[in-house]
Amino acid sequence: MTDDTTARFGLPLLAAGQAGKELTHNEALARLELLVQPAVVALGVNLPPEVPRIGECWVVGTDPGGAWAGHANALAGWTAGGWRFAAPVEGLGGWCVSSAKPIAYHNGLWQEGDVSCARVVIGGQPVVGSRAAAIADPAGGGVVDDAARTTLAAILSAMRQHGLIAR
Template identity: 45%
Template structure:
């Protein structure tokens, strides 16, 4: 039997263990940090001078002081000091500073990126997978330059938004 959980390394109680409440409370403290996390900011390298219990940050790439050796970790301040959790793929947190979600993709934190297969509003698909390139209009017996310029502008906007591939 191991002494911690496999995903979040939460401490487990051992049979006959003295002071079980300490192990249990530590596990609850770590759960409080990782369940629906809300962080102050992403990428801070030095711990803040006056953190409040319950506040959390995502540690930057070159951590200093108490955060040394915890790059990319979720760092939470508790009454007992700093607690750290190494992220797992799919962990996301709300960033107060950025006003959006950030997600650990297995190698780095991605802020403000939304990944999906389709976008629905009131049950109706409004954005889906990128479509093949659309060629600009050419030729024809009658040329309407204003209409052609308008179509080219629409195609460029759709390409710029990534909705259709570049031709």
């Protein structure tokens, strides 16, 4: 952190005896508007839209041009004062309106639609945890029941396809 910006998001700080504090304060609020639970129009866009609406936000692509040049991977928001940019920080998350999917910034990249967790808990009960070892397809036995084997194989196939058990 410098004496005039915050450590994580680089928001401008007020200084003792500063004239025009409202300018610094308003700039910080405009940037916070981008950073607090951002809902972006689209992810990975390299050129600004021709007619943005105040309050709209985008995730800039990796090769930006025009008014977005030099702001790769940043959040770009259109305000009454023009474009505002906020560099993403590790773990920043939001929502992509056009794809209706969550977005998150991890390891220097924006990821769309991925949800990472150790387990899923519903109503206090863990329902999905770490993937278990593979389960062998049914085979052998004293009495052959083709219908049962077909059903078990279909269940196992569906569980493998959904990633609930290993292949």
